[in-house]
Amino acid sequence: MQILKQAIAGTLESSDLMVKVAPSADDALEVIVHSEVIKQFGAQIRKVVDDTLRQLDVRAGSIVIEDKGALDCVIRARVQTAVLRAADASQPNWEKLS
Amino acid sequence: MTGDLEFLHVTPANDPAATVRIRQLLAQCQLDLDCDIDIFVSAEVRGQMVACAGLSGNIIKCVAICPQLRGESLSLRLVSEVVQLAAERGHFHLFLYAKPENVPFFQGCGFYPLVAVPDTMVLMENSPVAMRRYCDTLAAAHRVDGERVGCIVMNANPFTLGHRYLAEQAAQHCDWLHVFVVREDLSLFPYADRYRLVAQGLEGIPRLTLHHGSSYMISRATFPGYFLKDKGIIDSCHTAVDLLLFREYIAPALGITHRFVGTEPFCAVTEKYNRDMAYWLQQAPSAAPAVHVSEIARKTLSGTPISASEVRRLLCQRDFGQIEHLVPDSTLALLQAKYVNNAEACAQACG
CATH class of the missing domain: 3.40.630.30 (Gcn5-related N-acetyltransferase (GNAT))
Structure with missing residues (x-):
C-alpha cells in the first residue's frame, strides 16, 4: 500500500496512541516510536508496528507514533487506520487487516 | 466532572x-x-x-x-x-509556542522543542525529524564550503534595484551566496510572483543559489507572542526565535558564515529586526557558532534609499514613471501587467 498523503489516527489519551503518517521524500520507510513505556515495551511496540506495516505492504513513508501505553490490538488498529487514510483506500482488503 | x-x-x-x-x-x-x-x-x-x-x-x-x-x-x-x-x-505539520515550564507537557503530546529563548519561550513542532530532514536536504543539495558563505533572506515585496544591489554587494564579499525568499503568502505580492521576480532580478550574479523559503524562516510560525503581556517582550521574542532558528539550524546546514542585510531607514520593525540580528546571531550564548552580520547601506536614488514599500506607495498612485527608476524591467513588467487596468488589485495595494 502506498502512502500518498499525510494522515493521522488516534488520540493522546491514556491507553491510546496517535499515529502520524506522511509520504517520504526519498522512498525510504522511517518509523519513529515515542512511548511513555518505551523502556518496558519499546521492542514489542516496534514489532507490532513493523508487522502491521508489513501486512499492509507499506514500504515507504514516515511513520511517527506517540504512544500512551496502548495495547497491541489498539496499536495495530490505529496504524491500520492511519495508513488506510494516507493511502486513500476506499475499499480496504479486510482479510489482510486481520 | x-x-x-x-x-x-x-x-x-x-x-x-x-x-x-x-x-x-x-x-x-x-x-x-x-x-x-x-x-x-x-x-x-x-x-x-x-x-x-x-x-x-x-x-x-x-x-x-x-x-x-x-x-x-x-x-x-x-x-x-x-x-x-x-x-x-x-x-x-504543526507548531506551538510554550512557556519553558510547559515544555515537558507538550513533549508528552508529540511536540518537540526546536529553539528556546532563555526564560521566555520555546518554539516546538510536532515532528521529531522534520527540521533535521529539512536541514539534511538543504545540505545535500546546496552546501558549498568556503571561507565566507553569505546568506540573505528577502521578502521582495516586490523586488527592487535595492535588492539587486544588496545581493551584488554580498556576493562580492563571499565565496558563495544563498538567497532565500520569504515563503509565507501574507504580502501584497503572492509568493509565486515574488519568487519569480527575485529569480529574474538576480540573474547574472555569479556563485549564488536561490532558495525557496520555508516555515522555519520569517514565517507565521516564527511569530509568536500570545502569552506575553508585555508588547516589548513579544517583539524581541519573535525576532529571537526566528534568528536562533537560523543560527542553530539553517546556517550550520549550509555552512553560512555571514548574513547580509540592508540598512533600514524607514520601517521601525525591520530596523529592530536588524539590530536584534546583530545580537542573536553574533553575541547571544548559543551552542551554534556565531554568524557574522553585515549591514550594507541601501542603494539610493537621488539621495533617497530605494525600498519596496516606496514602490508599493507609488503603485497605489499608479506612478509608473517613478517606479521605473526603482525596479528592474522584470518587476516593472509584472506591475504593469497586473495593476495598470486592475482596479481591484490596486485597491488592495492601497489598502
Missing part, C-alpha cells in the same frame, strides 16, 4: 458569544486572545467554558485550561482534539 465534558468548535468570526467566554478563560490564565485565530477547540462542562486551544493556520495558540481542572486527562484530550481539527483543515 469530565463525564459532562463537551468539545466544540468555535469560529471567532461567527460566534461572538462563545468568543467572549474564551476571552474570559484566557484572561483567567493571563493570556490574550490573538486576533488571527481561525478556529478554537473549546471544552465546556454544563455550558461553562473550561478549556480552549486555538489554531492560526498551522500554529496552535491560546491554549488555556481552567486552573481548577488542570491535570493530564483534560489537557491530553484538548491537544488531541486540536491536532485532529488541524488535520481536518489540512494542517499536519
Whole structure:
C-alpha cells in the first residue's frame, strides 16, 4: 500500500496512541516510536508496528507514533487506520487487516 | 466532572458569544486572545467554558485550561482534539509556542522543542525529524564550503534595484551566496510572483543559489507572542526565535558564515529586526557558532534609499514613471501587467 498523503489516527489519551503518517521524500520507510513505556515495551511496540506495516505492504513513508501505553490490538488498529487514510483506500482488503 | 465534558468548535468570526467566554478563560490564565485565530477547540462542562486551544493556520495558540481542572486527562484530550481539527483543515505539520515550564507537557503530546529563548519561550513542532530532514536536504543539495558563505533572506515585496544591489554587494564579499525568499503568502505580492521576480532580478550574479523559503524562516510560525503581556517582550521574542532558528539550524546546514542585510531607514520593525540580528546571531550564548552580520547601506536614488514599500506607495498612485527608476524591467513588467487596468488589485495595494 502506498502512502500518498499525510494522515493521522488516534488520540493522546491514556491507553491510546496517535499515529502520524506522511509520504517520504526519498522512498525510504522511517518509523519513529515515542512511548511513555518505551523502556518496558519499546521492542514489542516496534514489532507490532513493523508487522502491521508489513501486512499492509507499506514500504515507504514516515511513520511517527506517540504512544500512551496502548495495547497491541489498539496499536495495530490505529496504524491500520492511519495508513488506510494516507493511502486513500476506499475499499480496504479486510482479510489482510486481520 | 469530565463525564459532562463537551468539545466544540468555535469560529471567532461567527460566534461572538462563545468568543467572549474564551476571552474570559484566557484572561483567567493571563493570556490574550490573538486576533488571527481561525478556529478554537473549546471544552465546556454544563455550558461553562473550561478549556480552549486555538489554531492560526498551522500554529496552535491560546491554549488555556481552567486552573481548577488542570491535570493530564483534560489537557491530553484538548491537544488531541486540536491536532485532529488541524488535520481536518489540512494542517499536519504543526507548531506551538510554550512557556519553558510547559515544555515537558507538550513533549508528552508529540511536540518537540526546536529553539528556546532563555526564560521566555520555546518554539516546538510536532515532528521529531522534520527540521533535521529539512536541514539534511538543504545540505545535500546546496552546501558549498568556503571561507565566507553569505546568506540573505528577502521578502521582495516586490523586488527592487535595492535588492539587486544588496545581493551584488554580498556576493562580492563571499565565496558563495544563498538567497532565500520569504515563503509565507501574507504580502501584497503572492509568493509565486515574488519568487519569480527575485529569480529574474538576480540573474547574472555569479556563485549564488536561490532558495525557496520555508516555515522555519520569517514565517507565521516564527511569530509568536500570545502569552506575553508585555508588547516589548513579544517583539524581541519573535525576532529571537526566528534568528536562533537560523543560527542553530539553517546556517550550520549550509555552512553560512555571514548574513547580509540592508540598512533600514524607514520601517521601525525591520530596523529592530536588524539590530536584534546583530545580537542573536553574533553575541547571544548559543551552542551554534556565531554568524557574522553585515549591514550594507541601501542603494539610493537621488539621495533617497530605494525600498519596496516606496514602490508599493507609488503603485497605489499608479506612478509608473517613478517606479521605473526603482525596479528592474522584470518587476516593472509584472506591475504593469497586473495593476495598470486592475482596479481591484490596486485597491488592495492601497489598502
